[in-house]
Amino acid sequence: MNLSKDLMAASSTPLVLGIIAEGETYGYEIVKRVEQLSGGALNWTDGMLYPLLHRLEQQGVLESRWRVASDTGRKRKYYGITELGRKTLHEQQQQWQVINDALNRIWHEMTVNLQRSDTNGCQPA
Amino acid sequence: MVANPLNSQEFDVEVKVAEWRAHLVRHAALNEHDIDELESHLRDQMDALQEQGLRDDEAFLIAAKRVGDLDEVTREYAEVHSGRLWQNLVFGDVGASFFGRELVTVLLLAVCAAIAIKLPALFGLHFESEGADWFYARNITLFSLPFLALYFVVQRQLGTKGLLFVGGTVALAALLINSYPNFASTTTMTLAMIHLPIAIWFMVGITYSGDWWRSHAKRMDFVRFSGEFLIYYVLIAIGGGVLTAFTLGMFNFIGIDIEWQVQNWIIPCGAMGAVVVAGWLVEAKQGAIENMAPVLARVFTPLFTLMLSVFLVTMLATGRGFDMQREVLIGLDLMLVVVLGLVLYAVSSRDPNKPVSLFDKLQLLLVVAALLVDVLALIAIAGRIFEMGFTANRVAALGENLVLLVSLSGYAWHYWSFIRGNAGFTRLERWQTNYIPVYVIWALVVVIAFPLIF
Secondary structure (H helix, E strand, O other): OOOOHHHHHHHHHHHHHHHHHOOOEEHHHHHHHHHHHOOOOOOOOHHHHHHHHHHHHHOOOEEEEEEEOOOOOOEEEEEEEOHHHHHHHHHHHHHHHHHHHHHHHHHHHHHHHHHHHHHHHHOOO | OOOOOOHHHOOOHHHHHHHHHHHHHOOOOOOHHHHHHHHHHHHHHHHHHHHOOOOHHHHHHHHHHHHOOHHHHHHHHHHHOHHHHHHHHHHOOOHHHHHOHHHHHHHHHHHHHHHHOOHHHHOOOOOOOOOHHHHHHHHHHHHHHHHHHHHHHHHOOOHHHHHHHHHHHHHHHHHHHHHOHHHHOHHHHHHHHHHHHHHHHHHHHHHHHOOOOOOHHHHHHHHHHHHHHHHHHHHHHHHHHHHHHHHHHHHHHOOOOOHHHHHHHHHHHHHHHHHHHHHHHHHHOHHHHHOOHHHHHHHHHHHHHHHHHHHHHHHHHHOOOOOOOHHHHHHHHHHHHHHHHHHHHHHHOOOOOOOOOHHHHHHHHHHHHHHHHHHHHHHHHHHHHHHHOOOHHHHHHHHHHHHHHHHHHHHHHHHHHHHOOOOOHHHHHHHHHHHHHHHHHHHHHHHHHHHHHO
């Protein structure tokens, strides 16, 4: 399934914030986690994640620091969420919840209507 | 260098990663840390792929592909960090030591240059005094360029030897240009005035190289520096012009006329100080404008080629080629000097590792067109000398055109063998840097010997 660009752009911020809110992490792990969460459907261009991270850092919702990774011995840039970030995430969560609920409701009604018309159609005249 | 076909099969991951990195380094929007971060991602991805059983080269290719098209990625970086491109200009790596020794040195030297131009006024030689215009015209480079050279003496830690070199050269030049009795003859004086800056600029080059003009790389750097210096200086001059116009206007509104102050203080002092500041700016941030100057060279190379070709064809078709008048010859020589500058800069800004491109062929075309124009000019000058005898101007023009003839022939030859694949681009670069002293020697001949002969 190919997600539209706009949808990807809109969802990337809450997704990234949510993943980082689980605990300090770095770019490669974030990409893996997104893939895992979406069952492979969300396929980002990896390089595009970093400008997004930097933008979020500029907005003050993330903070970063360089650390030497224990597994590879290479240095990595780790991102953590700030207080402002948690607040933003909470707001976004509510906004997405509203959209999610609305979509769920309409889809629920659609299926109910569909079933009703189906059963109607099967009744003998 | 021809790659060994057996070796080219071998895959060196480190080389590939380094190339991949080098592509990113060229973008001012990404700093060192950003590139480290992306490389760390690339390597993590490669590790994961290798664990799944992929070979080195496969892992690299897939990981690089997943990071994405680097041009697109860097564009995204540029959007997020739009300020960086300009911040880099002045505040690049100066960082914490911004108010350190270097800036103080630069400001001090700029102020010295600004004061130097006003010193003769102390001895009664004001700008409006009689004969002052000649005095200032022939000494103009001696007021500003020595301070730029001094900046490099400090910057490159050339020590006392450097100080003596700059001091000695300037003293000698000042003595020469101001004390020849023959300077009553205005032609030799004008000629000396035009040629002295070349020699003094070369003095700046020697201090710039930091190793007394020994290494080829430093000489190339100096050619690059010269081109970028010119661009910076013009930019500063435009800014200065706007500022001055506003200042004049504002004071005019409140009924105070400061035109005299502007003409006698602000413009001359600013112009002298700006020389040191422009030099420092190029030095402080070499990367930022480097992106612009090659673009300028690329824009103007085809235009100059076209212009020269049209001019040549017109001259030959109308038969006006061989009886050129004095003014035409002067204009032609000036144009050839500009073209040579363009060629010099284009060569120095080219990455010698790149294969032959269309631009190189255009460059050859430009050189050949210039060469033909030069030959026409030579014929015309020879004709004039034959008809009307030797004068300082004609001999100077003859010499200049001969120097250009040899230089352009060299360029044409080396471009030709480079395009044919017979030689690397470095041969052409060597030709360029080795020939620079010839221009200087000719300039010195005109400055020193001409007033004695004519």
